Amino acid sequence: MEEAEKEQHQKRMQKQKEKVDSHIASATIERGVAILLTGNGKGKTSSAFGMVLRAMGYGHKIGIVQFIKGAQQCGEADYIWQHANNVELQQMGTGFTWNTQDKTADIEAAERTWLHAERMLQDESLNLVVLDELTYMLGYKYLDRHKVIEAISQRPHEQSVVVTGRGGGRELRTVMDTISEVKDIQHAFRNGIKARIGVDY
Amino acid sequence: MEEAEKEQHQKRMQKQKEKVDSHIASATIERGVAILLTGNGKGKTSSAFGMVLRAMGYGHKIGIVQFIKGAQQCGEADYIWQHANNVELQQMGTGFTWNTQDKTADIEAAERTWLHAERMLQDESLNLVVLDELTYMLGYKYLDRHKVIEAISQRPHEQSVVVTGRGGGRELRTVMDTISEVKDIQHAFRNGIKARIGVDY
Numbered sequence: 106m107e108e109a110e111k112e113q114h115q116k117r118m119q120k121q122k123e124k125v126d127s128h129i130a131s132a133t134i135e136r137g138v139a140i141l142l143t144g145n146g147k148g149k150t151s152s153a154f155g156m157v158l159r160a161m162g163y164g165h166k167i168g169i170v171q172f173i174k175g176a177q178q179c180g181e182a183d184y185i186w187q188h189a190n191n192v193e194l195q196q197m198g199t200g201f202t203w204n205t206q207d208k209t210a211d212i213e214a215a216e217r218t219w220l221h222a223e224r225m226l227q228d229e230s231l232n233l234v235v236l237d238e239l240t241y242m243l244g245y246k247y248l249d250r251h252k253v254i255e256a257i258s259q260r261p262h263e264q265s266v267v268v269t270g271r272g273g274g275r276e277l278r279t280v281m282d283t284i285s286e287v288k289d290i291q292h293a294f295r296n297g298i299k300a301r302i303g304v305d306y
Numbered sequence: 307m308e309e310a311e312k313e314q315h316q317k318r319m320q321k322q323k324e325k326v327d328s329h330i331a332s333a334t335i336e337r338g339v340a341i342l343l344t345g346n347g348k349g350k351t352s353s354a355f356g357m358v359l360r361a362m363g364y365g366h367k368i369g370i371v372q373f374i375k376g377a378q379q380c381g382e383a384d385y386i387w388q389h390a391n392n393v394e395l396q397q398m399g400t401g402f403t404w405n406t407q408d409k410t411a412d413i414e415a416a417e418r419t420w421l422h423a424e425r426m427l428q429d430e431s432l433n434l435v436v437l438d439e440l441t442y443m444l445g446y447k448y449l450d451r452h453k454v455i456e457a458i459s460q461r462p463h464e465q466s467v468v469v470t471g472r473g474g475g476r477e478l479r480t481v482m483d484t485i486s487e488v489k490d491i492q493h494a495f496r497n498g499i500k501a502r503i504g505v506d507y
Contacts, residue, residue: 122404125402155357158359296335
């Protein structure tokens, strides 16, 4: 590489560094954040569990409530139950609405599972709370959305919360700091590829 | 709930179950998948590490190569180095281009780091390989994209691979089974909230 090119690259990068540094310097508020991972693409639950792994690296205390899930084995829950002492993971355990086919029982299960979430959202010792697939409970009206939104917004100042699932509604978004929409551009499943152990479940 | 409503719900769900079951039955190909997590929103790296945690639940062997990262501490790497025996994690360790400000050194580091990726993509004992932020190496032309695409497409039949990072290019997409675009709808950082330990790093 020519000296002139090198220098030009260095100058450009120095300028960018100043820009990045000034952005970082202007973010001064320190508190737990609320994150919504929504959209119809693959990667919402796995993203939440990636943050769990990240927090586990610091020995943080974590609470996880999985709505819907629990009827089928999944690797992340297995790992946590077997190896992660600082993580409490609760599952609704009923499976999808089309598996249960019983709305009354689904609502009861949702309410019962919500009690864990409510308790965790009041627990100052928890650094991170994950409410996996909570949005479906709101979409189906299995849980009262005012109750849910209030519990999230009233949580301890230092606690972060991650909510996953398609949709979520306009009101839920008002209490979120970060919202990512995971768009499904392409999915292996539509090309006839079977769900993969260790990747999809 | 009225009996009629119950019955209607049950019928609707039964119909949906049949639809879902038929979709599942038509996905018959069993092999490792290639997943691209792209877009400018929060959740790409964390999603990749969520799949790592998932695979760890089955005792799978995993290889991870992180391009760019390594200059700053991150919880997921700490956890893996301390606790995960079946996971090899390699980092480029240079930080962002605006930190290094040295293109020649960046290219050398990228090439050196790629050797780990290449080795992992030929290792039949690995169930899952994560190439975190690889797309930037392609975008900057630090790595030859033909070499990268060939290595991914020639990997062992049962091995899954997850690539993360903004962009990625049209050609990389041709060897991907699943593509999710993580769209940044809102980010705490833009509202002055500092990056959060255990959530952002």
